[in-house]
Amino acid sequence: xxxxxxxxxxxxxxxxxxxxxxxxxxxxxxxxxxxxxxxxxxxxxxxxxxxxxxxxxxxxxxxxxxxxxxxxxxxxxxxxxxxxxxxxxxxxxxxxxxxxxxxxxxxxxxxxxxxxxxxxxxx
Numbered sequence: 001x002x003x004x005x006x007x008x009x010x011x012x013x014x015x016x017x018x019x020x021x022x023x024x025x026x027x028x029x030x031x032x033x034x035x036x037x038x039x040x041x042x043x044x045x046x047x048x049x050x051x052x053x054x055x056x057x058x059x060x061x062x063x064x065x066x067x068x069x070x071x072x073x074x075x076x077x078x079x080x081x082x083x084x085x086x087x088x089x090x091x092x093x094x095x096x097x098x099x100x101x102x103x104x105x106x107x108x109x110x111x112x113x114x115x116x117x118x119x120x121x122x123x
Contacts, residue, residue, distance in 0.1 A: 001026050001027065001112075002024055002025075002026050002027040002029075002032060002098050002111075002112045003024065003025045003026040003112070004022055004023070004024055004034075004096050004097070004098060004112055004113065004114035005022070005023050005025075005114055005115070006020060006021065006022050006094060006095065006096050006114045006115070006116055006117040007020070007021045007023070007117055008020040008021050008117060009093075009094060009117030009118045009119045009120075010118075010119070010120070011120045011122065012086055012119070012120070012121055012122070013121070013122055014086060014087060014088055014121055014122060014123055015085060015086065016086050016121075017082070017083060017084045017085075017086065018083045018086065018119060019080055019081070019082050019083070020036070020080065020081040020083065020094055020096075020117060020119070021078050021079070021080055022034055022036070022078065022079040022080075022081075022096030022114060023076075023077055023078045024077045024078070024079075024098070025077065028074075028077075029072070029074050029077045029078075029079070029098075030053055030054070030074040031053055031100060031101060032053055032098040032099065032100060032101070032112075033050060033051065033052050033053055033098065033099055033100070033101055033102050033103045033106060034050065034051055034070075034072065034079040034096055034097070034098050035047060035048075035049065035050040035051075035096065035097050035098075035099075035103065035106040035107075035110065036048040036049045036050070036070065036079075036081050036094060036095070036096055036097075037094070037095045037096075037097060038090075038092035038093065038094045038095070038119075039092055039093050039095070039116075040091060040092040040093075043092075045095075046061065047061055047106065047107045048060070048061050048064055048068065048081070048094070049061065049064065049068060049070040049081060050070070050103035050106045051070045051071070051072055051079060051103070052101065052102050052103055053100075053101045053102070054074075055071065055072050055074075057102075057103060058070050058103075059103055063089075064083075064090075067083065067084050067085045067086075068081060068082065068083050068084070069081070069082040069084075070082075079096060081094070081096075083119070086119075086121045087121060088121050088122065088123050089121075090119060090121050091119060091120050091121045092118075092119060093116040093117070093118050093119075094116060094117055094118075094119055095113055095114055095115075095116045096113075096114050097110035097111075097112060097113045097114070098110065098111060098112040099111045099112075
């Protein structure tokens with residue numbers, strides 16, 4: 001069974017950058033698409049980005065497009081989310097989630113979740 005652990009969150013000033021990592025164990029990462037989600041206090045969870053099992057395709061929410069970049073290094077069992085030009089509206093707990101192979105329907109169906117890492121962007 002796949003286990004996922006997020007890291008890299010913290011407190012950063014508006015306009016700054018953070019790189020989140022999602023590291024897998026228990027199973028090989030190279031058969032899983034990985035999506036990033038976030039949930040701000042009092043708000044519903046929203047999808048942020050997704051990358052297919054081999055990195056062949058990526059997608060982004062409109063709110064982060066042009067600022068965030070998702071990538072993966074299957075040899076390190078890790079997916080990254082590089083976040084630049086951060087805004088206070090990006091403040092949330094960020095989660096990674098896995099499902100087999102592709103990002104199709106990733107907003108509706110996920111099989112494995114990490115526990116999240118907090119990103120706090122100050123004004």
